[in-house]
Amino acid sequence: MPEVLTAPLVVEFPFTRSLGPVQSAFLTGLRERVVLGVRTTDGRTLVPPVEYDPDTADELHELFEVAPTGTVTTWAWNPAPRPGQPLTTPFAWALVRLDGADTALLHALDAPGPDAVRTGLRVRVRWAAERTGAITDIACFEPYDGPPAQPTGHTGEFTDPVTGIVAPARLDYVHSPGRAQSAHLAALTEHRVVGERCPTCHKVYVPPRGACPTCGVATREQVEVGPRGTVTTFCVVNIAAKNLDIEVPYVYAHIALDGADLALHGRIGGIPYDQVRMGLRVEPVWHEGSRFPDHYRPCGEPDAEYETYKELL
Known part of the structure; x- marks a missing residue:
């Protein structure tokens, strides 16, 4: 029985979003070392702030500053931080209810070990040295045994507010393709x-x-099928491929390999893009050390009749 393979895979992309007035004020406040919440109609202060009351769906807009000190309400130890996480050394993920807030904020807590963390631990914000208007402007929380900090009295009005953010999304996992x-x-x-x-x-x-x-x-x-096949359908790509040295325009096609009943896709090379056509007979081109064909090129055979591949479109 062949070995079942595994491989580490990463899915990563930047997510760009605009901000409404509440989130804009919250992130702009972090840039200015001010933590803002929003007050609900029943007098609660939500941190981080939201634009609509989670209970009544009322629109919220009254901003209220809270202190940069608070209390851990619950936590979990992270012994092996991953790339992109707030700290590179082991830390705790903690929900922290800041003084003056009625809800808790999730962030990293820098502590020497899990024995140093507990529910009820007093903590304070450690600000990032460089702040841009993002949740990462709070570098992390750290244990604190002093008196509660006092808010500055900021109203939430800022010059040059943050109106949008780019949030990187990343998923690391191990994939097994199966037998x-x-x-x-x-x-x-x-x-x-x-x-x-x-x-x-x-x-x-x-x-x-x-x-x-x-x-x-x-x-x-x-x-075993192929290695030659027939172009069933194709598209012309006019956008440069990131991290691929391919001149545009180029062609990607569905290719029905001889003996297969399902077309796979591959790039067509060795022919001008405007000469690629349905029925074109092609063969793979392998680069040394490559697991997959680099591209497919015309093999010199006459074009396949439409009747021979119409069921594979």
């Missing part, structure tokens, strides 16, 4: 393309999924 796709990937290292045949409908799927997507039954029989 069928592990065998497929292992074959690609030998420049072979292997799919699996459904025992019921007898269709060959590449890449294999371990089960027939039509019949829902498990697949086991391995079938």
